[in-house]
Amino acid sequence: MGQTFAEQILGHASGRNDVQAGDMVVVNVDLVMMHDSLSPSIIETLHNELGAERVWDRDKVAVVIDHVAPAATVRQAEQQQHVRRWVAQQSISHLFDVGRGISHPVLIEEGLVQPGMLVVGSDSHSTGYGAAAAFGSGMGTTDIALALATGKTWFRVPETVRVNAVGNFQPGVSVKDFGLWAARTLRADGATYQSVEWHGVDFLSWRERMTLATLSIEVGAKAGIVAPTGLGAEHTVPAWLRVENDAHYSRVVECDLSTLEPQVSVPHYVDNVVDLADVGRVAVDVVYLGTCTNGHYEDMAAAASILKGRRLAPNVRMIVVPASSESLHRAASDGTLATLIAAGATIGTPGCGACIGRHMGVLAPDEVCVFTGNRNFRGRMGSPGANIYLASPEVAAATAITGYITHPRNVLQSTEQAVFA
Amino acid sequence: MPRIWVFGNDVNTDQMVPGRYAPYMLGANDDVRRYAFIEARPDFAPNVQPGDLIIAGPNFGCGSSREYAPLALKRCGVGAIIAPLFARIFFRNALNLGIPCFTADIREQVADGDVVDFDLAAGLITNNANQIQLPPPEGWMREVWAEGGIVPFYRRHGRFPATGA
Ligand code: SF4
Numbered sequence: 001m002g003q004t005f006a007e008q009i010l011g012h013a014s015g016r017n018d019v020q021a022g023d024m025v026v027v028n029v030d031l032v033m034m035h036d037s038l039s040p041s042i043i044e045t046l047h048n049e050l051g052a053e054r055v056w057d058r059d060k061v062a063v064v065i066d067h068v069a070p071a072a073t074v075r076q077a078e079q080q081q082h083v084r085r086w087v088a089q090q091s092i093s094h095l096f097d098v099g100r101g102i103s104h105p106v107l108i109e110e111g112l113v114q115p116g117m118l119v120v121g122s123d124s125h126s127t128g129y130g131a132a133a134a135f136g137s138g139m140g141t142t143d144i145a146l147a148l149a150t151g152k153t154w155f156r157v158p159e160t161v162r163v164n165a166v167g168n169f170q171p172g173v174s175v176k177d178f179g180l181w182a183a184r185t186l187r188a189d190g191a192t193y194q195s196v197e198w199h200g201v202d203f204l205s206w207r208e209r210m211t212l213a214t215l216s217i218e219v220g221a222k223a224g225i226v227a228p229t230g231l232g233a234e235h236t237v238p239a240w241l242r243v244e245n246d247a248h249y250s251r252v253v254e255c256d257l258s259t260l261e262p263q264v265s266v267p268h269y270v271d272n273v274v275d276l277a278d279v280g281r282v283a284v285d286v287v288y289l290g291t292c293t294n295g296h297y298e299d300m301a302a303a304a305s306i307l308k309g310r311r312l313a314p315n316v317r318m319i320v321v322p323a324s325s326e327s328l329h330r331a332a333s334d335g336t337l338a339t340l341i342a343a344g345a346t347i348g349t350p351g352c353g354a355c356i357g358r359h360m361g362v363l364a365p366d367e368v369c370v371f372t373g374n375r376n377f378r379g380r381m382g383s384p385g386a387n388i389y390l391a392s393p394e395v396a397a398a399t400a401i402t403g404y405i406t407h408p409r410n411v412l413q414s415t416e417q418a419v420f421a
Numbered sequence: 422m423p424r425i426w427v428f429g430n431d432v433n434t435d436q437m438v439p440g441r442y443a444p445y446m447l448g449a450n451d452d453v454r455r456y457a458f459i460e461a462r463p464d465f466a467p468n469v470q471p472g473d474l475i476i477a478g479p480n481f482g483c484g485s486s487r488e489y490a491p492l493a494l495k496r497c498g499v500g501a502i503i504a505p506l507f508a509r510i511f512f513r514n515a516l517n518l519g520i521p522c523f524t525a526d527i528r529e530q531v532a533d534g535d536v537v538d539f540d541l542a543a544g545l546i547t548n549n550a551n552q553i554q555l556p557p558p559e560g561w562m563r564e565v566w567a568e569g570g571i572v573p574f575y576r577r578h579g580r581f582p583a584t585g586a
Contacts, residue, residue: 142488
């Protein structure tokens with residue numbers, strides 16, 4: 001019988017090749033990611049609790065300052081300073097400082113994450129490395145400290161849920177709608193302790209695939225791996241990593257992308273997903289485009305294509321926080337950024353921004369936000385009294401123009417009418 | 422005697438400790454214990470006593486990898502958490518911190534505020550005359566609990582749990 005991606009990668013990383021779902025394995029990790037928010041406690045656990053003096057391999061650790069970047073308080077500034085000094089003292093090769101962007105896209109852009117690798121990160125959305133067909137998994141402080149000390153971690157080899165896409169999107173519908181459809185179908189615990197495989201999306205860039213990979217944790221998954229087929233030349237797929245259709249899947253679901261309508265996740269749970277058409281008229285205060293899920297160049301370009309020649313509705317603030325400096329640079333080079341700014345949007349420093357309610361656009365009580373991110377939990381972006389709706393960059397842009405949650409088609413059609421009038 | 426605190430379904434780590442109250446955001450001498458369920462259940466942190474039990478619905482601890490969420494519960498002295506399904510990262514973090522988690526649905530058999538007897542070794546809750554037997558955890562989990570968490574476990578055994586190596 002064939003193996004799932006999770007079985008192939010964990011088998012390879014454990015040196016046991018023949019592993020199956022349910023086996024317990026000790027694996028060598030290819031890369032450990034840690035970010036500013038948890039690095040101080042990881043460093044503390046590594047040295048003071050585990051008694052390790054050095055990380056096991058200075059070339060296989062990536063430290064990213066993204067969660068509050070640049071620092072908003074003296075306390076954070078001090079802790080970031082402490083982390084930078086530690087990186088220097090440990091001679092760690094990879095530090096991505098303020099402005100470089102969110103760890104998940106940045107480590108792929110830097111070529112540090114390749115198909116078939118095993119990556120652990122101090123962040124639940126480390127499933128995002130599955131965009132490059134790596135097994136990425138989020139862990140807490142202690143597990144990451146153990147991985148830093150030993151270069152190893154342990155897993156129970158997960159069962160796998162397979163999500164198949166067929167067809168392609170209608171105009172105004174995009175990969176976020178597919179990801180939200182999956183959350184709606186599988187539910188928040190539908191892949192707990194399991195991995196998710198995404199198939200049928202060879203036409204997507206790795207950045208678009210990251211939408212699916214990061215949303216995998218929102219159905220509870222240990223890893224969310226997009227099939228390595230169709231990846232660009234910058235990624236080398238090892239010969240042993242293959243789609244094996246006779247692998248055992250705990251569940252298979254299929255989505256016909258050509259019939260998919262825009263999806264919206266309504267407060268306060270990610271799997272509270274409905275068709276946009278069923279949301280009703282929801283007036284919006286803030287449109288926020290950003291995060292590891294949908295803050296990439298492609299997302300800004302999709303929003304710009306709708307906002308081109310238009311203005312934000314009065315009373316709507318639109319905040320754009322690019323996921324990485326590379327995405328920002330591309331958007332600045334081809335006019336995407338100018339389009340967004342001309343429409344009335346403002347641009348933040350690449351990083352996590354207000355995704356966890358710490359800075360750069362936190363919400364007031366009763367405010368309504370359309371957010372291209374991945375969590376609409378109560379209080380996630382600031383006040384627990386705020387309401388967060390998750391949607392695609394296309395829906396976010398259309399909403400910014402009208403001031404209420406809007407199907408991109410309605411905005412695009414109204415121009416066509418204007419042109420012919 | 423332990424008191425029962427009942428929580429609902431899909432309790433996420435943003436509810437346990439919002440990101441705005443992370444140790445990263447607070448003064449160096451502040452204790453994350455004070456912020457356990459600060460917005461979702463403000464009566465929890467001021468009243469919870471060491472040994473109290475959390476009983477919840479499925480998918481307890483979903484969301485972020487923040488270990489300070491279970492750490493806050495540990496600092497509150499939570500004796501065990503019992504839910505029909507735990508989110509994976511939370512479950513692992515709780516194991517690493519030595520917080521016993523039992524996978525069982527006992528919401529029908531207890532009510533918020535009940536005062537019970539709890540025998541951790543036997544996995545037995547006694548609520549008035551009613552005895553609730555929790556399913557035994559896998560042996561390797563007990564080994565980690567017995568050491569008080571993964572760090573003391575690793576320091577003593579030099580290996581990861583349940584892996585033999
Ligand atoms: S953008 Fe949001 S979800 Fe992504 S890593 Fe940052 S805080 Fe986490």
